[in-house]
Amino acid sequence: MRLKSFHAPTMGEAMRLVREVLGDDAIIVATREEEGVGVRVTAAVEESIPVPGMPAINDRYHNPLAPDPADQVTDILFRHGLPADLNQRLMDSIADFDAKDAQTLLAAALESVFTFQPLPEGRFPKPLMLVGPPGAGKTLTVAKLCARAALKGRPVGVISTDTVRAGGIDQLAAFTRVLKLRLMTVEDPLALADALDVQRGAEQVLVDSAGRNPYSQADLNDLRDFLVAADIEPVLVLPAGMDPVEASEMARAFRALGARRLLTTRLDMARRLGSMLTAAHEAGLALCDASTSPRAAEGLTPLSPTSLARLMMPGSETSERRAKQTGTHA
Structure with missing residues (x-):
């Protein structure tokens, strides 16, 4: 059985994503709703059912206990209390990004959405x-x-x-x-x-x-x-x-x-x-x-x-x- 989490502003939108990605045979494992943040739905589908856009069983999903980096990033963003629209934008930015660990994937999402300009440690022309x-x-x-x-x-x-x-x-x-x-x-x-x-x-x-x-x-x-x-x-x-x-x-x-x-x-x-x-x-x-x-x-x-x-x-x-x-x- 494969597990995948979906995050959306509303429960209806989350369920629509579940059906689009996993199909009508998906089983809802857990739902979580937090005011002002959005909804996270975790759904499962049997391994024998091919899922468009999801890796085959002989790759990183061959181990049912191995966490999916994308799901881990979803959990991290949810835990930090980001608004649903910003959360979704970050996740959309890494939809096609292949990473083996959550930290690398999270860094890629942050880089795609935010600008980073550390304060200079040397000479700087302006006070x-x-x-x-x-x-x-x-x-x-x-x-x-x-x-x-x-x-x-x-x-x-x-x-x-x-x-x-x-x-x-x-x-x-x-x-x-x-x-x-x-x-x-x-x-x-x-x-x-x-x-x-x-x-x-x-x-x-x-x-x-x-x-x-x-x-x-x-x-x-x-x-x-x-x-x-x-x-x-x-x-x-x-x-x-x-x-x-x-x-x-x-x-x-x-x-x-x-x-x-x-x-x-x-x-x-x-x-x-x-x-x-x-x-x-x-x-x-x-x-x-x-x-x-x-x-x-x-x-x-x-x-x-x-x-x-x-x-x-x-x-x-x-x-x-x-x-x-x-x-x-x-």
């Missing part, structure tokens, strides 16, 4: 300003980027515009003191332009920003004033584990201000990455890096299709560390 809602982990991520540059001996400039939040400057100042970096603080866009001129010799200039409410036009206008003060690239920072719809709406708001990359924090504290993928897809953002540790000196991972697929796999290294992590997370 990078980390933007996002309050509590997303921008300050700690700036510290991680500073540590990454310092460990490679690359000069980096650090500026903070987060002069409103209690302790915002103090937290970043503590990190920069350890790294023996000069931290400049500015309160308005004109001062930011002057500070960027001072830091012109650095290979990279990193700018921490105050958390902005993406649903407050006043907050967004204030952030826009800082961004237009100089030629700055805003990088959106969002934590993992959010509601996918909420994350998408936030991502679109910051995309309108010029953000083109999404950096995701707190992967060590989230079991589902659907919000990250949905936000990137809906807002048209490139996935850049991910924070997988609360420690400033480590845990910033450049994302690629392969590295993201590895993080999404059951039993990944990040999953195993989650229960061990404590402290301030980003």
